[in-house]
Amino acid sequence: MINVAACNGCLTCALACAAAHSPSRDIVGAMADHTPPRIFIQAVRERAVPVTCRHCEEPACVEACMTGAMQKDPVSGLVSNEGHEQKCVGCWMCIMACPYGAVTAHPTERIAVKCDGCPHLDQPACVSACPNGALSWEEPDRFAARKGRRTAAALLEERAG
Amino acid sequence: MIIGNSAAGVKAAETLRGLDPAAAITMVSDEPESAYSRCLLPDFLAGRQTSDSLRIRPADFYARHRIDFLAGRCVLKVDPRSARVVLEDGQTIPYDRLLIATGARSVTPPVPGLAGPRVTGLRTLADARRILELAPKARRVLVIGAGFVGLEVAYALYNRGLEVTVVEKMPQILPGQFDATAAAILRRDMQAEGMRVILGAGVKEVAEPSVFRRFFDRTGRVVFLDNGDRLKADLIIVAAGIRPNVGIVEGTGVAVKRGIVVDDFLQATLPGIYAAGDVVETRDLVTGRVGLTPIWPNAVTQGKVAAWNMAGRPRPYTGSVGMQNALEFREVPSIAMGVTQGGEGLEVVAEERPHESVYRKLVLRGNVLVGMILVGDITGAGVMAALIRRQADVGKYRDDILQGRFGYGKLLAGIGKAG
Numbered sequence: 048m049i050n051v052a053a054c055n056g057c058l059t060c061a062l063a064c065a066a067a068h069s070p071s072r073d074i075v076g077a078m079a080d081h082t083p084p085r086i087f088i089q090a091v092r093e094r095a096v097p098v099t100c101r102h103c104e105e106p107a108c109v110e111a112c113m114t115g116a117m118q119k120d121p122v123s124g125l126v127s128n129e130g131h132e133q134k135c136v137g138c139w140m141c142i143m144a145c146p147y148g149a150v151t152a153h154p155t156e157r158i159a160v161k162c163d164g165c166p167h168l169d170q171p172a173c174v175s176a177c178p179n180g181a182l183s184w185e186e187p188d189r190f191a192a193r194k195g196r197r198t199a200a201a202l203l204e205e206r207a208g
Numbered sequence: 209m210i211i212g213n214s215a216a217g218v219k220a221a222e223t224l225r226g227l228d229p230a231a232a233i234t235m236v237s238d239e240p241e242s243a244y245s246r247c248l249l250p251d252f253l254a255g256r257q258t259s260d261s262l263r264i265r266p267a268d269f270y271a272r273h274r275i276d277f278l279a280g281r282c283v284l285k286v287d288p289r290s291a292r293v294v295l296e297d298g299q300t301i302p303y304d305r306l307l308i309a310t311g312a313r314s315v316t317p318p319v320p321g322l323a324g325p326r327v328t329g330l331r332t333l334a335d336a337r338r339i340l341e342l343a344p345k346a347r348r349v350l351v352i353g354a355g356f357v358g359l360e361v362a363y364a365l366y367n368r369g370l371e372v373t374v375v376e377k378m379p380q381i382l383p384g385q386f387d388a389t390a391a392a393i394l395r396r397d398m399q400a401e402g403m404r405v406i407l408g409a410g411v412k413e414v415a416e417p418s419v420f421r422r423f424f425d426r427t428g429r430v431v432f433l434d435n436g437d438r439l440k441a442d443l444i445i446v447a448a449g450i451r452p453n454v455g456i457v458e459g460t461g462v463a464v465k466r467g468i469v470v471d472d473f474l475q476a477t478l479p480g481i482y483a484a485g486d487v488v489e490t491r492d493l494v495t496g497r498v499g500l501t502p503i504w505p506n507a508v509t510q511g512k513v514a515a516w517n518m519a520g521r522p523r524p525y526t527g528s529v530g531m532q533n534a535l536e537f538r539e540v541p542s543i544a545m546g547v548t549q550g551g552e553g554l555e556v557v558a559e560e561r562p563h564e565s566v567y568r569k570l571v572l573r574g575n576v577l578v579g580m581i582l583v584g585d586i587t588g589a590g591v592m593a594a595l596i597r598r599q600a601d602v603g604k605y606r607d608d609i610l611q612g613r614f615g616y617g618k619l620l621a622g623i624g625k626a627g
Contacts, residue, residue: 110219110512111505113247115264132266136251139534139586143543144505146594152541152586 048190049097053181056095060086063176067165081155085162086173087148097181099173100149100162102126108161111144117159125164135159209293209301211283211456212309213237214246215504216485218265219511220307220518225273227519233275234301236293240280241333242267247504249336250360253343254367259333283310283456288478305480305518308457308468309511312450312486312502317352321414326429327444330361339445343368346442350374350431352411354381356533358447359398363537365445366403373404373439375411385533385544389558390583393565397540409435414444450502452487465489467500472524474514482518484510493527493597494546494578501528529597534586540565543589546579546596547571554578575603 061084062074068085069077076082086099102119106126109117115133119126128135137157141150150161164184165171174184185193210217213235221233244262251257270277282296286308292300314329316322326342328335343365351362354376366372376383380391381398395405413432428440452467462476463469468483470476470490476483485507491498506528516523532545550556550571558569566584570577570592577595595602 105512107505110508113215113245113264113504115245133264134261136248136256137536138247139536139541139543139589140505142586143532143534143545143589143593145590146597148588148591150590157536 048183048185049099050181050183051094051096053179054088054095054097055179055181056088056090057178058088059176059178060084060097060173060182061088063172064162067168067172068163083151083154083160085149085151085160087151097173098147098149100126100145100164101147102162102164107144107146108141108150111140113138113140117141123164123166125166126161127163127166128159128161129163209233209303209305210235210307210309211237211286211293212307212311212485212487213239213243213277213279214309214311214485215264215507216309216311216511216514217307218243218269219508220309220484220515221275222265222269222273223512223515224519225275227515227521231519233273234278234303235270235275236278236281236283236295236301238280238282239332239334242269242279244333245504246331249330249333250357250364252333252336253330253339253361254364262333285456285458286460286462286481288460288462288481291480303480305482307511307514307518308462308476308481308483308487309485309507309514310453310456310487312452312500314357314446315449315451316446317411317448319411319414321416321429322411322444322446326442327414327446329446330357331450339365339443342443343370347371348373348428348439348441349443349445350411350439350441351445351447353447353449354378354405354407355384355447355449356382356535358445359394359537360535361445361447362398362403363401365443366401370443371404373406373441374398375406375409375433377408377410379408381405381407382544385548386542386581386583387549387569389560390542390544390548390567390569390581393562393567393583394537394540394542397537397565406433406435406437409433409437450486452500454487457481465498470525473517473522474510474525475517482514484514490525491527493529493599503532505532529593532593534589540584541586542581542583543586544579544581545593546577547573548579548581572602572606575601575606577602 064084064086065077065082066074069082089096089098109119114136116135117128135158141159150159153160170184174182243264245264248257248262284294284296286293292302294300314331328338348371349365351358351374354374362372362374380388381395382391412434415430428442431439431441454464462478467487467489468476470483474482486502489498513523513525529546534543555572560567569581571579576599580592582589
């Protein structure tokens with residue numbers, strides 16, 4: 048989830064993302080080997096807005112993929128074009144299909160790059176790195192429960208006040 | 209029952225299995241292979257893919273989804289009265305719901321002499337294998353048609369060391385997709401590479417080599433163009449367009465115009481029969497015209513939607529943009545979508561940086577984005593594409609779009625503000 052209001056555009060998420068996806072696993076290595084970030088901070092009327100993959104229920108990128116590399120994992124729900132039998136060839140159909148602009152072309156290799164949800168970590172690197180609490184990552188049920196509790200608390204306070 | 213084993217058929221089978229764990233699913237295909245990516249056949253020709261890596265699903269796809277897969281079997285016809293599909297070998301298979309996802313085939317123009325073993329299209333893995341068999345004995349290749357397939361084959365065979373000439377009737381390459389400016393950038397790239405491109409000319413006749421030349425084992429054929437040119441070719445690839453495979457429903461009462469006619473739920477004009485993919489006609493979101501939309505993503509989406517309807521869960525097909533293509537020859541990535549040429553009532557904004565091979569063009573109708581061409585710099589393509597697909601009112605962002613300062617973040621912020 049992205050809480051746009053909390054983002055101040057510090058780009059820590061993008062750096063953490065690049066580091067987490069660099070073979071070196073650190074930011075200096077990521078800069079040296081040109082690992083691109085998979086989360087983007089868009090500047091909109093002097094405000095910062097983080098944009099990344101939503102791991103959609105019916106992903107347009109998966110339907111557009113002509114090699115079968117882009118898949119939605121039936122268990123985790125994560126959408127990724129990496130780690131499968133079918134390989135990405137960089138045809139860019141997913142880039143054209145994604146309505147969020149969350150898939151990009153790798154700067155040096157012919158392969159599409161997108162958020163993979165950091166399956167090798169407990170939670171995505173961008174979420175762990177965000178100092179402002181603008182990014183969160185949880186199951187829909189838990190998110191709903193948390194939001195429900197907050198609403199309940201607000202209601203109670205309203206009544207008390 | 210699904211006839212066809214490519215983008216639409218495979219997606220439909222997979223979706224059906226997800227929606228209905230109990231249904232008996234049969235797939236039949238005239239090709240013997242597991243589903244593979246036709247779009248990657250040029251890469252296969254170039255040696256960048258093997259027949260295994262062309263597969264779009266794991267080898268155990270059919271078993272895992274409990275699909276009875278009849279590979280390499282031809283369908284003779286559909287018999288709606290008995291609700292059966294008749295195979296060429298005489299077997300008949302009953303169906304409750306039928307999906308026709310038979311795709312299309314490449315068309316060979318009626319040119320005298322344009323036939324024989326050294327003339328082929330590139331539509332199937334078998335075509336590709338035939339080309340690879342002929343390529344080592346060939347020196348000169350002629351590609352007829354400078355559309356996507358033609359150019360991809362041209363690059364692939366050029367990279368195998370063959371001399372390639374592309375002949376195109378229209379005055380530019382990629383006439384169906386790009387405008388003259390974009391086409392010129394891409395053609396420069398081709399010619400810089402060393403390929404020959406002949407525009408505004410058609411093939412008039414193909415002649416066999418003379419007895420004398422054959423005696424010296426020079427089997428190259430002579431190709432006469434309608435502009436008076438004459439060239440030689442050992443191998444001719446025909447990439448002059450496609451035609452839907454509708455033969456199996458002829459005379460059944462299933463309406464066919466250019467492709468199979470379907471309603472909003474992808475059902476053909478007879479109950480229980482659905483169609484998806486290159487064989488079907490649908491309404492284009494941008495132009496509003498009904499026609500073929502023969503590209504991979506549209507076929508997949510149609511396969512998915514057809515499966516929902518076949519499973520008894522009505523879901524309308526919301527339409528798609530027929531023309532959307534991404535390509536990258538050498539190092540210039542390009543994307544074209546929707547209406548790419550200007551016209552009456554259309555406003556065109558373009559930015560050109562020829563020395564960097566960059567060209568970006570947007571076509572607007574009033575406040576609605578209806579098309580784009582991005583060459584060399586394809587950032588933001590997806591967001592633009594979504595705006596085209598949704599026919600969204602972009603009035604508020606017009607200036608940003610025109611100046612290339614537009615991303616999904618703008619929309620988010622806009623929505624946030626409105627709320």
